[in-house]
Amino acid sequence: MTADNNATVRGHAAVLDIANLxxxxxxxxxxxxxxxxxxxxxxxLYDLRFDGAGQPRADFVLNQPAFAGTDVLLAGSNYGCGSSREHAVWGMQQYGFQAVVASSFGEIFYSNAMNNRLLLAMVTEADAQAFMHEARAAAGPLAIEIDVEQRQVRTAGHSAPFTISERHRRMFLDGLDVIGASLTYRDRIDAFAAQHWAAQPWVRDVARLTRDRLGA
Structure with missing residues (x-):
């Protein structure tokens, strides 16, 4: 996948049409x-990619040679539901995925992904199915672009708007993760801290005072 000034990402997509994954x-x-x-x-996706003996499942899309290097996933609805493990996001990024397009996502997964700059493009179910239909008809991975500035997902045969909050949109356009976005408010954070410690100086030393009292 390539990125143009963080505004548009271009890559190749594979279909994983499993709801509630x-x-x-x-x-x-x-x-x-x-x-x-x-x-x-x-x-x-270990149990989907491999069988009980640890051998790759030949019929699983990501194991097929044509889809090596796929970096966008066209996923089923409610992708990433379940537990809050952030490892799911990190694993997708380490595998090479840069974006997921689906009609809905698990709420915590969505927050974890966007805060780590794994782009999730939420489209309507009809648009999600249209992209999947086009991808299945393609000879290999489907060329796709996600325009963060314009909030559009585009392929050769279909285009659709996607939902993204202004905060997350700004983070992607500015090339920031959640920590970087927080640090843009560094001056305000420092000013608040200075005011807080000035008004309640005893709080800053509470750990030291507690240790002294306990003789630790």
Whole structure:
């Protein structure tokens, strides 16, 4: 996928039309043992990608050679429902996905994804099915672009608006994740902190005072 000044992302899409695909399936629990974000790509959609013996399922779309390098997912409704594990987002990004197009998303997954700059484009169910129909008819991955500035998803055969909050839209256009967006308010945060500590100076030293009182 390429990006033009963070405003338009272009890539190639594969279809995963499974409704209510939850985060436990996106990133199974056995891959959550690490203490950081690293090494999650092998676990992505593991039970869909591999059989009980750990062998790749030849009929699964992401295992097909033509779809190697796919970076946009055309997903079923309520994608990412279930638990709040942020690893599902990190795993998708490490695997190479930059965006998901669907008619609806799990609420917590949506927030986690957008805050980590995994772009989720929410379209109507009719538009989602139109994109999937076009993708299935294509010889390989479907060329697709997502215009954040104009809030449009486009392919050769279809175009549709997508829903995105102004806050998240601004984050993508400015190239920021949620921490970067928060730091744009650094002056206001520092001013509040200075006022807070000046009004309640004892709060700042509460840990030290507690240790002194307990003789720790």
């Amino acid at each position: 939850d985060t436990d399936q996106i990133m199974p629990k056995q891959f959550l043992r690490g203490i950081d974000k690293a090494g999650l790509a092998p676990g992505l």
